[in-house]
Amino acid sequence: MNSPHIASAYDEELKYLTRRISEMGGTAEQMVADSVRALVSTDAALAQKVISEDVILDEAERQINEKAIVTIARRQPVAADLREIMGAIRIAAELERVGDLGKNTAKRVFAVQSAGIPRALARGLEHLAELALMQLKEVLDVYATRSAEKAKAIRERDDEIDAIYTSLFRELLTYMMEDPRNITPCTHLLFCAKNIERIGDHATNIAETIYYMTTGSQPEGDRPKDDNTTSLVAGVADSTA
Amino acid sequence: MNIMSETAAEKVLEKKMNEISYKMIGEAVSVYYGDKRALYDVGLKVRENTVTALIGPSGCGKSTFLRTLNRMNDTIEGCRVTGRIVLDGDDIYDPSIDVVELRARVGMVFQKPNPFPKSIYENVSYGPRIHGLARTKADMDAVVETSLQRAGLWNEVKDRLHESGTGLSGGQQQRLCIARAVAVSPEVILMDEPCSALDPIATAKIEELIHELRANFTIVIVTHSMQQAARVSQRTAMFHLGNLVEENDTDKMFTNPDDQRTQDYIMGRFG
Numbered sequence A: 001m002n003s004p005h006i007a008s009a010y011d012e013e014l015k016y017l018t019r020r021i022s023e024m025g026g027t028a029e030q031m032v033a034d035s036v037r038a039l040v041s042t043d044a045a046l047a048q049k050v051i052s053e054d055v056i057l058d059e060a061e062r063q064i065n066e067k068a069i070v071t072i073a074r075r076q077p078v079a080a081d082l083r084e085i086m087g088a089i090r091i092a093a094e095l096e097r098v099g100d101l102g103k104n105t106a107k108r109v110f111a112v113q114s115a116g117i118p119r120a121l122a123r124g125l126e127h128l129a130e131l132a133l134m135q136l137k138e139v140l141d142v143y144a145t146r147s148a149e150k151a152k153a154i155r156e157r158d159d160e161i162d163a164i165y166t167s168l169f170r171e172l173l174t175y176m177m178e179d180p181r182n183i184t185p186c187t188h189l190l191f192c193a194k195n196i197e198r199i200g201d202h203a204t205n206i207a208e209t210i211y212y213m214t215t216g217s218q219p220e221g222d223r224p225k226d227d228n229t230t231s232l233v234a235g236v237a238d239s240t241a
Numbered sequence B: 001m002n003i004m005s006e007t008a009a010e011k012v013l014e015k016k017m018n019e020i021s022y023k024m025i026g027e028a029v030s031v032y033y034g035d036k037r038a039l040y041d042v043g044l045k046v047r048e049n050t051v052t053a054l055i056g057p058s059g060c061g062k063s064t065f066l067r068t069l070n071r072m073n074d075t076i077e078g079c080r081v082t083g084r085i086v087l088d089g090d091d092i093y094d095p096s097i098d099v100v101e102l103r104a105r106v107g108m109v110f111q112k113p114n115p116f117p118k119s120i121y122e123n124v125s126y127g128p129r130i131h132g133l134a135r136t137k138a139d140m141d142a143v144v145e146t147s148l149q150r151a152g153l154w155n156e157v158k159d160r161l162h163e164s165g166t167g168l169s170g171g172q173q174q175r176l177c178i179a180r181a182v183a184v185s186p187e188v189i190l191m192d193e194p195c196s197a198l199d200p201i202a203t204a205k206i207e208e209l210i211h212e213l214r215a216n217f218t219i220v221i222v223t224h225s226m227q228q229a230a231r232v233s234q235r236t237a238m239f240h241l242g243n244l245v246e247e248n249d250t251d252k253m254f255t256n257p258d259d260q261r262t263q264d265y266i267m268g269r270f271g
Helices: A008-040 A044-075 A079-112 A119-145 A148-155 A158-178 A180-215 A234-240 B002-018 B062-068 B099-105 B120-130 B137-150 B170-183 B200-213 B226-232 B250-255 B260-267
Strands: B022-033 B036-047 B051-055 B079-087 B106-109 B188-192 B218-222 B235-240 B243-249
Touching (some): A008 A044, A008 A119, A008 A180, A079 A180, A079 B250, A079 B260, A119 A148, A148 A180, B022 B062, B036 B218, B051 B062, B062 B218, B099 B106, B106 B170, B170 B188, B200 B218, B235 B250, B235 B260, B243 B260, B250 B260
Parallel strands (some): B051 B218, B106 B188, B188 B218
Antiparallel strands (some): B022 B036
Protein backbone atom coordinates (compact mmCIF):
# COMPACT_ATOMS: atom_id res chain seq x y z
CA MET A 1 0.00 0.00 0.00
CA ASN A 2 1.13 3.60 -0.57
CA SER A 3 2.11 5.78 2.34
CA PRO A 4 -0.20 8.73 3.12
CA HIS A 5 0.07 12.07 1.34
CA ILE A 6 1.86 14.99 2.92
CA ALA A 7 -1.35 16.94 2.28
CA SER A 8 -3.85 14.94 4.31
CA ALA A 9 -6.85 16.58 2.62
CA TYR A 10 -5.72 14.87 -0.57
CA ASP A 11 -6.09 11.48 1.12
CA GLU A 12 -9.57 12.48 2.25
CA GLU A 13 -10.56 13.31 -1.33
CA LEU A 14 -9.34 9.94 -2.59
CA LYS A 15 -11.07 8.14 0.28
CA TYR A 16 -14.30 9.90 -0.60
CA LEU A 17 -14.13 8.46 -4.12
CA THR A 18 -13.43 4.95 -2.83
CA ARG A 19 -16.30 5.15 -0.36
CA ARG A 20 -18.79 6.41 -2.94
CA ILE A 21 -17.79 3.68 -5.41
CA SER A 22 -18.36 1.03 -2.75
CA GLU A 23 -21.77 2.52 -1.98
CA MET A 24 -22.66 2.55 -5.67
CA GLY A 25 -21.57 -1.07 -5.90
CA GLY A 26 -23.85 -2.05 -3.01
CA THR A 27 -26.82 -0.25 -4.55
CA ALA A 28 -26.20 -1.76 -7.99
CA GLU A 29 -25.96 -5.27 -6.52
CA GLN A 30 -29.21 -4.81 -4.63
CA MET A 31 -31.00 -3.45 -7.70
CA VAL A 32 -29.93 -6.38 -9.87
CA ALA A 33 -30.88 -8.96 -7.23
CA ASP A 34 -34.27 -7.28 -6.71
CA SER A 35 -34.95 -6.96 -10.44
CA VAL A 36 -34.41 -10.69 -11.01
CA ARG A 37 -36.50 -11.55 -7.95
CA ALA A 38 -39.25 -9.24 -9.21
CA LEU A 39 -39.05 -10.93 -12.61
CA VAL A 40 -39.24 -14.57 -11.55
CA SER A 41 -41.95 -13.90 -8.96
CA THR A 42 -43.66 -11.27 -11.17
CA ASP A 43 -43.64 -8.86 -8.25
CA ALA A 44 -44.73 -5.49 -9.70
CA ALA A 45 -44.18 -3.57 -6.45
CA LEU A 46 -40.56 -4.74 -6.17
CA ALA A 47 -40.03 -3.93 -9.86
CA GLN A 48 -41.33 -0.42 -9.21
CA LYS A 49 -38.90 -0.04 -6.31
CA VAL A 50 -35.95 -1.02 -8.54
CA ILE A 51 -37.04 1.46 -11.21
CA SER A 52 -37.23 4.29 -8.70
CA GLU A 53 -33.77 3.48 -7.27
CA ASP A 54 -31.96 4.10 -10.53
CA VAL A 55 -31.71 7.84 -9.83
CA ILE A 56 -29.53 7.07 -6.78
CA LEU A 57 -26.85 5.59 -9.03
CA ASP A 58 -27.17 8.38 -11.61
CA GLU A 59 -26.70 10.98 -8.90
CA ALA A 60 -23.78 9.09 -7.30
CA GLU A 61 -21.99 8.84 -10.64
CA ARG A 62 -22.47 12.55 -11.23
CA GLN A 63 -21.04 13.39 -7.80
CA ILE A 64 -18.07 11.06 -8.22
CA ASN A 65 -17.23 12.61 -11.59
CA GLU A 66 -17.51 16.10 -10.16
CA LYS A 67 -15.22 15.28 -7.24
CA ALA A 68 -12.74 13.57 -9.56
CA ILE A 69 -12.60 16.58 -11.90
CA VAL A 70 -12.08 18.99 -9.02
CA THR A 71 -9.34 16.79 -7.54
CA ILE A 72 -7.54 16.59 -10.90
CA ALA A 73 -7.75 20.37 -11.29
CA ARG A 74 -6.53 21.12 -7.78
CA ARG A 75 -3.95 18.40 -7.16
CA GLN A 76 -2.60 17.51 -10.62
CA PRO A 77 -2.40 13.86 -9.61
CA VAL A 78 0.27 11.60 -11.13
CA ALA A 79 1.14 7.90 -11.16
CA ALA A 80 -0.97 5.74 -8.81
CA ASP A 81 -3.05 8.74 -7.68
CA LEU A 82 -3.98 9.58 -11.26
CA ARG A 83 -4.84 5.96 -12.01
CA GLU A 84 -6.93 5.85 -8.86
CA ILE A 85 -9.01 8.83 -9.95
CA MET A 86 -9.36 7.73 -13.57
CA GLY A 87 -10.36 4.31 -12.28
CA ALA A 88 -13.05 5.81 -10.04
CA ILE A 89 -14.54 7.67 -13.02
CA ARG A 90 -14.59 4.51 -15.13
CA ILE A 91 -15.94 2.22 -12.44
CA ALA A 92 -18.68 4.70 -11.55
CA ALA A 93 -19.77 4.64 -15.21
CA GLU A 94 -19.79 0.82 -15.25
CA LEU A 95 -21.87 0.64 -12.07
CA GLU A 96 -24.29 3.21 -13.38
CA ARG A 97 -24.78 0.98 -16.45
CA VAL A 98 -25.33 -2.04 -14.20
CA GLY A 99 -28.09 -0.07 -12.49
CA ASP A 100 -29.64 0.76 -15.86
CA LEU A 101 -29.67 -2.92 -16.79
CA GLY A 102 -31.37 -3.79 -13.50
CA LYS A 103 -33.93 -1.08 -14.14
CA ASN A 104 -34.55 -2.35 -17.67
CA THR A 105 -35.13 -5.88 -16.35
CA ALA A 106 -37.54 -4.48 -13.75
CA LYS A 107 -39.51 -2.60 -16.42
CA ARG A 108 -40.08 -5.85 -18.32
CA VAL A 109 -41.78 -7.41 -15.28
CA PHE A 110 -45.00 -5.61 -16.28
CA ALA A 111 -44.89 -7.05 -19.81
CA VAL A 112 -44.43 -10.67 -18.74
CA GLN A 113 -46.72 -10.38 -15.70
CA SER A 114 -49.87 -11.74 -17.37
CA ALA A 115 -48.19 -14.58 -19.25
CA GLY A 116 -46.15 -15.80 -16.28
CA ILE A 117 -42.77 -17.49 -16.57
CA PRO A 118 -42.21 -21.23 -16.94
CA ARG A 119 -40.46 -22.65 -13.86
CA ALA A 120 -37.49 -24.02 -15.83
CA LEU A 121 -36.82 -20.68 -17.45
CA ALA A 122 -37.10 -18.86 -14.14
CA ARG A 123 -34.54 -21.22 -12.68
CA GLY A 124 -32.20 -20.58 -15.61
CA LEU A 125 -32.51 -16.84 -15.19
CA GLU A 126 -31.92 -17.10 -11.46
CA HIS A 127 -28.82 -19.16 -12.02
CA LEU A 128 -27.52 -16.67 -14.56
CA ALA A 129 -28.22 -13.82 -12.15
CA GLU A 130 -26.52 -15.67 -9.29
CA LEU A 131 -23.35 -15.98 -11.33
CA ALA A 132 -23.44 -12.37 -12.52
CA LEU A 133 -24.08 -11.13 -8.99
CA MET A 134 -21.32 -13.28 -7.58
CA GLN A 135 -18.97 -11.81 -10.14
CA LEU A 136 -20.13 -8.29 -9.28
CA LYS A 137 -19.74 -8.94 -5.56
CA GLU A 138 -16.26 -10.38 -6.00
CA VAL A 139 -15.13 -7.52 -8.18
CA LEU A 140 -16.34 -5.03 -5.55
CA ASP A 141 -14.41 -6.97 -2.91
CA VAL A 142 -11.34 -6.77 -5.12
CA TYR A 143 -11.91 -3.02 -5.42
CA ALA A 144 -11.62 -2.84 -1.64
CA THR A 145 -8.49 -5.01 -1.44
CA ARG A 146 -6.86 -3.99 -4.77
CA SER A 147 -5.54 -7.43 -5.51
CA ALA A 148 -4.30 -7.48 -9.11
CA GLU A 149 -4.18 -11.28 -9.02
CA LYS A 150 -7.83 -11.61 -8.05
CA ALA A 151 -8.86 -8.96 -10.58
CA LYS A 152 -7.21 -11.02 -13.29
CA ALA A 153 -8.92 -14.21 -12.08
CA ILE A 154 -12.37 -12.60 -12.27
CA ARG A 155 -11.71 -11.41 -15.78
CA GLU A 156 -10.86 -14.92 -16.85
CA ARG A 157 -14.12 -16.36 -15.55
CA ASP A 158 -16.67 -14.46 -17.62
CA ASP A 159 -17.10 -17.44 -19.96
CA GLU A 160 -19.26 -19.32 -17.40
CA ILE A 161 -21.91 -16.62 -17.67
CA ASP A 162 -21.65 -16.58 -21.44
CA ALA A 163 -22.21 -20.34 -21.59
CA ILE A 164 -25.37 -20.21 -19.47
CA TYR A 165 -26.65 -17.26 -21.45
CA THR A 166 -26.19 -19.23 -24.66
CA SER A 167 -28.17 -22.17 -23.28
CA LEU A 168 -30.97 -19.82 -22.08
CA PHE A 169 -31.06 -18.26 -25.51
CA ARG A 170 -31.62 -21.70 -27.05
CA GLU A 171 -34.31 -22.56 -24.54
CA LEU A 172 -36.20 -19.35 -25.24
CA LEU A 173 -36.07 -20.00 -28.98
CA THR A 174 -37.53 -23.46 -28.37
CA TYR A 175 -40.42 -22.02 -26.36
CA MET A 176 -41.14 -19.50 -29.09
CA MET A 177 -41.20 -22.17 -31.77
CA GLU A 178 -43.54 -24.34 -29.71
CA ASP A 179 -46.23 -21.68 -29.42
CA PRO A 180 -46.26 -18.27 -31.12
CA ARG A 181 -48.11 -16.86 -28.10
CA ASN A 182 -44.85 -17.30 -26.18
CA ILE A 183 -43.04 -14.91 -28.48
CA THR A 184 -43.89 -11.69 -26.62
CA PRO A 185 -42.98 -12.82 -23.09
CA CYS A 186 -39.99 -14.82 -24.34
CA THR A 187 -38.60 -11.84 -26.23
CA HIS A 188 -38.79 -9.81 -23.03
CA LEU A 189 -37.09 -12.62 -21.15
CA LEU A 190 -34.43 -12.75 -23.83
CA PHE A 191 -33.70 -9.08 -23.18
CA CYS A 192 -33.64 -9.77 -19.45
CA ALA A 193 -31.16 -12.60 -19.95
CA LYS A 194 -29.06 -10.30 -22.13
CA ASN A 195 -29.22 -7.61 -19.41
CA ILE A 196 -27.93 -10.04 -16.81
CA GLU A 197 -25.24 -11.34 -19.12
CA ARG A 198 -24.12 -7.73 -19.72
CA ILE A 199 -23.71 -7.25 -15.98
CA GLY A 200 -21.04 -9.95 -16.10
CA ASP A 201 -19.29 -7.95 -18.84
CA HIS A 202 -19.40 -4.81 -16.73
CA ALA A 203 -17.95 -6.71 -13.78
CA THR A 204 -15.17 -7.86 -16.09
CA ASN A 205 -14.56 -4.27 -17.23
CA ILE A 206 -14.31 -3.21 -13.60
CA ALA A 207 -11.85 -6.03 -12.93
CA GLU A 208 -9.69 -4.79 -15.81
CA THR A 209 -9.83 -1.24 -14.49
CA ILE A 210 -8.78 -2.40 -11.01
CA TYR A 211 -5.92 -4.34 -12.55
CA TYR A 212 -4.80 -1.17 -14.33
CA MET A 213 -5.20 0.97 -11.21
CA THR A 214 -3.04 -1.43 -9.20
CA THR A 215 -0.33 -2.30 -11.70
CA GLY A 216 -0.28 0.58 -14.17
CA SER A 217 -0.52 -1.79 -17.11
CA GLN A 218 -3.43 -3.28 -19.02
CA PRO A 219 -4.15 -6.98 -18.48
CA GLU A 220 -2.70 -8.99 -21.32
CA GLY A 221 -4.50 -11.33 -23.69
CA ASP A 222 -8.10 -11.48 -24.88
CA ARG A 223 -10.95 -12.17 -22.52
CA PRO A 224 -12.29 -15.68 -22.75
CA LYS A 225 -15.63 -15.70 -24.64
CA ASP A 226 -18.24 -18.39 -24.69
CA ASP A 227 -21.18 -16.40 -26.01
CA ASN A 228 -22.17 -18.18 -29.22
CA THR A 229 -25.59 -16.58 -29.62
CA THR A 230 -24.46 -14.32 -32.45
CA SER A 231 -24.35 -17.34 -34.76
CA LEU A 232 -27.35 -19.28 -33.41
CA VAL A 233 -30.39 -19.89 -35.65
CA ALA A 234 -33.71 -21.43 -34.67
CA GLY A 235 -33.24 -24.77 -36.42
CA VAL A 236 -29.77 -25.22 -35.04
CA ALA A 237 -30.99 -24.33 -31.58
CA ASP A 238 -33.45 -27.21 -31.78
CA SER A 239 -30.98 -29.85 -32.89
CA THR A 240 -28.07 -28.90 -30.64
CA ALA A 241 -29.94 -27.93 -27.47
CA MET B 1 17.27 -11.00 -54.38
CA ASN B 2 17.37 -7.32 -55.15
CA ILE B 3 14.18 -6.71 -53.21
CA MET B 4 15.57 -8.58 -50.24
CA SER B 5 18.72 -6.52 -50.04
CA GLU B 6 16.68 -3.34 -50.35
CA THR B 7 14.53 -4.38 -47.42
CA ALA B 8 17.64 -5.22 -45.48
CA ALA B 9 19.08 -1.80 -46.25
CA GLU B 10 15.85 -0.18 -45.14
CA LYS B 11 15.99 -2.11 -41.92
CA VAL B 12 19.50 -0.96 -41.24
CA LEU B 13 18.47 2.62 -41.92
CA GLU B 14 15.43 2.30 -39.69
CA LYS B 15 17.53 0.83 -36.95
CA LYS B 16 19.94 3.71 -37.26
CA MET B 17 17.12 6.23 -37.03
CA ASN B 18 15.73 4.51 -33.96
CA GLU B 19 19.14 4.33 -32.38
CA ILE B 20 19.47 6.65 -29.46
CA SER B 21 22.45 8.93 -29.58
CA TYR B 22 23.84 10.18 -26.32
CA LYS B 23 25.24 13.69 -26.14
CA MET B 24 26.72 13.42 -22.68
CA ILE B 25 27.45 10.38 -20.57
CA GLY B 26 28.19 10.41 -16.85
CA GLU B 27 29.87 7.28 -15.48
CA ALA B 28 30.19 6.63 -11.74
CA VAL B 29 30.15 10.35 -11.02
CA SER B 30 30.78 11.19 -7.37
CA VAL B 31 31.12 14.67 -5.94
CA TYR B 32 32.61 15.64 -2.60
CA TYR B 33 32.40 19.02 -0.91
CA GLY B 34 35.38 18.68 1.40
CA ASP B 35 34.65 15.54 3.46
CA LYS B 36 30.98 15.57 2.62
CA ARG B 37 29.93 13.33 -0.23
CA ALA B 38 27.12 14.84 -2.30
CA LEU B 39 26.84 12.34 -5.18
CA TYR B 40 27.25 8.57 -5.19
CA ASP B 41 28.41 6.91 -8.42
CA VAL B 42 25.81 8.46 -10.66
CA GLY B 43 25.54 6.97 -14.13
CA LEU B 44 23.33 8.99 -16.45
CA LYS B 45 23.22 9.20 -20.21
CA VAL B 46 21.86 12.43 -21.67
CA ARG B 47 20.14 11.92 -25.02
CA GLU B 48 20.77 14.27 -27.90
CA ASN B 49 18.02 16.75 -28.84
CA THR B 50 16.08 15.68 -25.82
CA VAL B 51 14.96 17.55 -22.72
CA THR B 52 16.10 15.66 -19.64
CA ALA B 53 14.60 16.80 -16.34
CA LEU B 54 16.40 16.19 -13.06
CA ILE B 55 14.01 16.01 -10.12
CA GLY B 56 14.24 15.15 -6.43
CA PRO B 57 13.90 16.74 -3.01
CA SER B 58 16.21 19.55 -1.87
CA GLY B 59 19.76 18.40 -1.27
CA CYS B 60 19.36 15.27 -3.39
CA GLY B 61 22.29 16.18 -5.65
CA LYS B 62 20.42 17.10 -8.83
CA SER B 63 21.95 20.60 -9.07
CA THR B 64 25.34 19.21 -8.12
CA PHE B 65 25.12 16.73 -10.98
CA LEU B 66 23.97 19.42 -13.40
CA ARG B 67 26.96 21.55 -12.48
CA THR B 68 29.41 18.72 -13.13
CA LEU B 69 28.26 18.71 -16.77
CA ASN B 70 30.08 21.97 -17.56
CA ARG B 71 32.49 21.95 -14.62
CA MET B 72 30.77 24.74 -12.74
CA ASN B 73 31.84 22.90 -9.59
CA ASP B 74 35.45 23.83 -10.39
CA THR B 75 34.74 27.28 -8.96
CA ILE B 76 33.70 25.86 -5.58
CA GLU B 77 36.49 25.61 -3.02
CA GLY B 78 37.08 22.06 -1.78
CA CYS B 79 34.87 20.46 -4.39
CA ARG B 80 36.16 17.22 -5.88
CA VAL B 81 34.65 15.22 -8.75
CA THR B 82 35.47 11.58 -9.47
CA GLY B 83 34.23 9.32 -12.25
CA ARG B 84 33.95 10.27 -15.89
CA ILE B 85 31.82 12.72 -17.83
CA VAL B 86 31.97 12.47 -21.57
CA LEU B 87 30.80 14.98 -24.15
CA ASP B 88 30.70 13.49 -27.66
CA GLY B 89 33.32 10.97 -26.63
CA ASP B 90 35.68 13.40 -24.89
CA ASP B 91 36.25 13.29 -21.15
CA ILE B 92 35.48 16.85 -20.04
CA TYR B 93 37.63 16.51 -16.90
CA ASP B 94 40.68 15.64 -18.99
CA PRO B 95 43.52 18.16 -18.31
CA SER B 96 43.74 18.95 -22.03
CA ILE B 97 40.20 20.34 -22.06
CA ASP B 98 39.84 24.11 -22.23
CA VAL B 99 37.16 24.92 -19.64
CA VAL B 100 36.16 28.18 -21.32
CA GLU B 101 35.61 26.37 -24.57
CA LEU B 102 33.73 23.61 -22.73
CA ARG B 103 31.34 26.15 -21.24
CA ALA B 104 30.73 27.58 -24.69
CA ARG B 105 29.67 24.12 -25.82
CA VAL B 106 27.71 23.44 -22.64
CA GLY B 107 25.92 26.65 -21.71
CA MET B 108 24.02 27.41 -18.56
CA VAL B 109 20.93 29.34 -17.47
CA PHE B 110 20.50 30.01 -13.78
CA GLN B 111 17.62 30.18 -11.34
CA LYS B 112 17.69 33.94 -11.02
CA PRO B 113 17.89 35.93 -14.24
CA ASN B 114 21.35 37.49 -14.17
CA PRO B 115 21.80 39.79 -17.17
CA PHE B 116 24.96 41.90 -17.24
CA PRO B 117 24.29 45.52 -16.26
CA LYS B 118 24.74 46.46 -19.88
CA SER B 119 22.54 46.92 -22.92
CA ILE B 120 20.40 44.12 -24.30
CA TYR B 121 22.61 44.05 -27.39
CA GLU B 122 25.79 43.77 -25.37
CA ASN B 123 24.36 41.04 -23.18
CA VAL B 124 23.87 38.85 -26.24
CA SER B 125 26.99 39.92 -28.17
CA TYR B 126 29.41 39.46 -25.29
CA GLY B 127 29.85 35.70 -25.71
CA PRO B 128 30.24 35.66 -29.49
CA ARG B 129 32.71 38.53 -29.19
CA ILE B 130 35.04 36.88 -26.67
CA HIS B 131 34.84 33.59 -28.58
CA GLY B 132 35.51 35.40 -31.88
CA LEU B 133 32.34 34.10 -33.49
CA ALA B 134 31.50 37.25 -35.47
CA ARG B 135 33.93 39.12 -37.69
CA THR B 136 31.96 42.15 -38.72
CA LYS B 137 29.35 44.39 -37.18
CA ALA B 138 26.81 42.96 -39.63
CA ASP B 139 27.72 39.42 -38.56
CA MET B 140 27.27 40.38 -34.93
CA ASP B 141 23.94 42.07 -35.63
CA ALA B 142 22.78 38.87 -37.27
CA VAL B 143 23.94 36.71 -34.33
CA VAL B 144 22.17 39.01 -31.85
CA GLU B 145 18.95 39.00 -33.86
CA THR B 146 18.92 35.20 -34.37
CA SER B 147 19.68 34.57 -30.71
CA LEU B 148 16.95 36.93 -29.51
CA GLN B 149 14.54 35.36 -31.97
CA ARG B 150 15.41 31.86 -30.77
CA ALA B 151 14.78 33.04 -27.23
CA GLY B 152 11.40 34.44 -28.28
CA LEU B 153 12.40 37.94 -27.22
CA TRP B 154 13.19 39.70 -30.51
CA ASN B 155 9.78 41.25 -31.11
CA GLU B 156 9.64 42.64 -27.60
CA VAL B 157 13.09 44.26 -27.62
CA LYS B 158 14.04 44.96 -31.24
CA ASP B 159 13.33 48.70 -30.84
CA ARG B 160 15.31 49.08 -27.64
CA LEU B 161 18.39 46.92 -28.12
CA HIS B 162 20.58 49.57 -26.54
CA GLU B 163 18.56 49.93 -23.38
CA SER B 164 19.77 48.17 -20.26
CA GLY B 165 19.06 44.48 -19.92
CA THR B 166 18.26 44.93 -16.26
CA GLY B 167 15.29 47.15 -17.16
CA LEU B 168 13.39 44.17 -18.59
CA SER B 169 10.77 42.19 -16.66
CA GLY B 170 11.86 39.02 -14.85
CA GLY B 171 10.57 36.74 -17.59
CA GLN B 172 12.17 38.87 -20.30
CA GLN B 173 15.45 38.91 -18.38
CA GLN B 174 15.41 35.12 -18.19
CA ARG B 175 14.79 34.90 -21.94
CA LEU B 176 17.63 37.38 -22.42
CA CYS B 177 19.86 35.01 -20.45
CA ILE B 178 18.72 32.17 -22.69
CA ALA B 179 19.50 34.32 -25.76
CA ARG B 180 22.92 34.97 -24.26
CA ALA B 181 23.48 31.24 -23.75
CA VAL B 182 22.27 30.44 -27.27
CA ALA B 183 24.41 33.17 -28.90
CA VAL B 184 27.63 31.15 -28.66
CA SER B 185 25.95 28.20 -30.45
CA PRO B 186 26.27 25.71 -27.62
CA GLU B 187 25.43 22.04 -28.07
CA VAL B 188 23.99 21.51 -24.62
CA ILE B 189 22.06 23.98 -22.45
CA LEU B 190 21.87 23.38 -18.72
CA MET B 191 19.05 25.07 -16.84
CA ASP B 192 18.98 25.27 -13.06
CA GLU B 193 15.39 25.97 -12.02
CA PRO B 194 14.99 28.58 -14.76
CA CYS B 195 11.40 29.43 -13.88
CA SER B 196 11.38 29.45 -10.10
CA ALA B 197 11.49 33.26 -9.97
CA LEU B 198 8.88 33.76 -12.71
CA ASP B 199 5.10 34.11 -12.81
CA PRO B 200 2.98 31.48 -14.61
CA ILE B 201 2.79 33.38 -17.91
CA ALA B 202 6.54 34.02 -18.06
CA THR B 203 7.01 30.37 -17.04
CA ALA B 204 4.78 29.19 -19.89
CA LYS B 205 6.83 31.26 -22.34
CA ILE B 206 10.10 29.73 -21.13
CA GLU B 207 8.59 26.26 -21.32
CA GLU B 208 7.42 26.91 -24.87
CA LEU B 209 10.94 28.10 -25.63
CA ILE B 210 12.48 24.94 -24.16
CA HIS B 211 10.18 22.94 -26.41
CA GLU B 212 11.42 24.84 -29.49
CA LEU B 213 15.10 24.82 -28.49
CA ARG B 214 15.06 21.05 -28.28
CA ALA B 215 15.24 20.82 -32.09
CA ASN B 216 18.73 22.37 -32.07
CA PHE B 217 20.08 21.76 -28.60
CA THR B 218 20.28 19.10 -25.94
CA ILE B 219 18.72 20.40 -22.75
CA VAL B 220 19.14 19.32 -19.14
CA ILE B 221 16.87 21.07 -16.67
CA VAL B 222 16.73 20.94 -12.88
CA THR B 223 13.29 21.75 -11.55
CA HIS B 224 11.44 21.61 -8.27
CA SER B 225 8.13 21.67 -10.09
CA MET B 226 7.02 18.15 -10.86
CA GLN B 227 4.42 19.50 -13.25
CA GLN B 228 7.11 21.41 -15.10
CA ALA B 229 9.25 18.30 -15.46
CA ALA B 230 6.18 16.46 -16.76
CA ARG B 231 5.36 19.26 -19.21
CA VAL B 232 8.76 19.99 -20.75
CA SER B 233 10.85 16.84 -20.67
CA GLN B 234 11.03 13.59 -22.59
CA ARG B 235 13.28 11.88 -20.05
CA THR B 236 13.22 12.31 -16.30
CA ALA B 237 15.89 11.38 -13.76
CA MET B 238 15.00 11.16 -10.08
CA PHE B 239 17.70 11.86 -7.47
CA HIS B 240 17.50 11.02 -3.79
CA LEU B 241 20.18 11.47 -1.11
CA GLY B 242 22.92 11.79 -3.71
CA ASN B 243 21.87 8.71 -5.66
CA LEU B 244 20.23 8.42 -9.05
CA VAL B 245 17.12 6.45 -8.15
CA GLU B 246 15.45 6.09 -11.51
CA GLU B 247 15.77 7.41 -15.04
CA ASN B 248 12.90 6.80 -17.40
CA ASP B 249 10.67 8.15 -20.15
CA THR B 250 8.77 11.07 -18.67
CA ASP B 251 5.46 9.50 -19.76
CA LYS B 252 6.29 6.37 -17.81
CA MET B 253 7.72 8.28 -14.87
CA PHE B 254 4.50 10.19 -14.24
CA THR B 255 2.05 7.37 -14.85
CA ASN B 256 3.77 4.28 -13.55
CA PRO B 257 7.29 4.81 -12.17
CA ASP B 258 9.39 1.77 -11.35
CA ASP B 259 10.83 2.94 -8.04
CA GLN B 260 8.79 3.37 -4.87
CA ARG B 261 10.82 6.46 -3.88
CA THR B 262 10.01 8.12 -7.21
CA GLN B 263 6.37 7.17 -6.73
CA ASP B 264 6.23 8.67 -3.23
CA TYR B 265 8.04 11.84 -4.27
CA ILE B 266 6.02 12.69 -7.37
CA MET B 267 2.73 11.87 -5.66
CA GLY B 268 3.62 14.01 -2.64
CA ARG B 269 3.48 11.13 -0.18
CA PHE B 270 5.62 10.46 2.87
CA GLY B 271 8.42 8.13 1.79
